[in-house]
Amino acid sequence: MTNLIATAAGHGAELAARQTDWTVLKPMLFQSIGQTLQMVSVTLVIGGFLGLVLGVVLYGTRPGNLFENAVVYRILDLIVNIVRPIPFIIFLAAMQPLTINVVGTSIGTAAAIFPMVVMCTFATSRLVEQNLVPVDPGMIEAARSMGASKFTIIRTVLIPEALAPLILAYAFLFIGVLDMSAMAGYIGGGGLGNFAIAYGYQKFDQTVTWTAVIIMIVMVQIVQGVANAIAKRILKRQR
Template identity: 45%
Template sequence: MPNVLLQYQTEIWQSIGETFIMVGVSILAAVLLGLPLGTWLYLSRKGQLLENRAVFSVLNLIVNIVRSFPFLLLVVFLIPFTRLIIGTAIGTAAATVPLAIIAIAHYSRLVEQSLLDVPRGVVEAAVSMGASIKDVIFKFLYVEARSGLVLGLTTSIISFISYSTIMGVVGGGGIGDFAIRYGYQQFKTELMMYMILIMLVFVQMIQFTGTTVARLIDKR
């Protein structure tokens, strides 16, 4: 192992742990809240089972605003809200708040797009068989769109890793913050390059895993 990595191994492992925490919370938020939000967006669209123009317009506007907000400015903008629910605006726990919010908006849009790819005949067939809204969602829509949902989550996770590098602004830590503070700012280019390499390995592993899983569950 290179000497520079041995020298900072404690800090490196800590930064990796911080990244895992931030990205992990983002994934949970995306799945637990982004998935139902994206499903609601789909169902409330014109011509869908729960068509509601007002609901769709409001949800669509909120998702668009969050997604179009420059992430660094979103982090700063949410500081009062973060302090309200976490008790502080500094640290890894505080960093998870803006990450969770962008995760929900990001994945919900990908969920909506995946569900829109499901052939309309599938939904019509389900309804004709007397399926409830719940059955249509879980037994037909999610089953048909499962590959796209996995690929969308994979894309989202990679984006979350990228967003996490900005969280040094609020003391969130992570690999990106470590690379900037110890590598770039202290002119230790070699250390910075190793951190970039670590992030690249993580991204490639996630992409490979997501693509493989999506291919295995795609029965079309």
């Protein structure tokens, strides 16, 4: 009985300690949110833009498209197909030598952002290509017949016509990038994933873990909601 009381008291003291931990954890939580937002925003801006360019090239070099080139398309298509299926945690390890050469270190937020940008670029390129393919070829041919340059067709016809699905694709991409930022904690990248693992999972504190999970869910809901609203408005204008 004495042992049971002591054990219960120990659990009670541990629970009480955990409840007061937020005075220490709160600054770390806000820092982790900032690190996650930094990793995700930089990755989406750089990787999203490079992926858009690569996706347009993939689409344009397909047979029968603006600048058809079977050799270029097959090479790019093969590279994208090789990189995209690699689990990001393995990709982090594989990219370590290149990350050190480019960033100067393999640890920290900057070291996490570099492989995230690379992976995001290839993931975005396929999403962009897939959303450009359904664009009505007749509209492109009409622009061609009026003497529009290839760049003008991309800028004024192709991208605008696929804008709504592209916005939804980028919202979906945000979820993938957020997932990558969570795994970046394994190389000291920080962020909510590292916070949940270090202060939640490893210390058996479900409150901390679920706090990080809920914050990430809220982020996703906000981005998805904004993307849905913008895409809906664009589709109304196009009709």
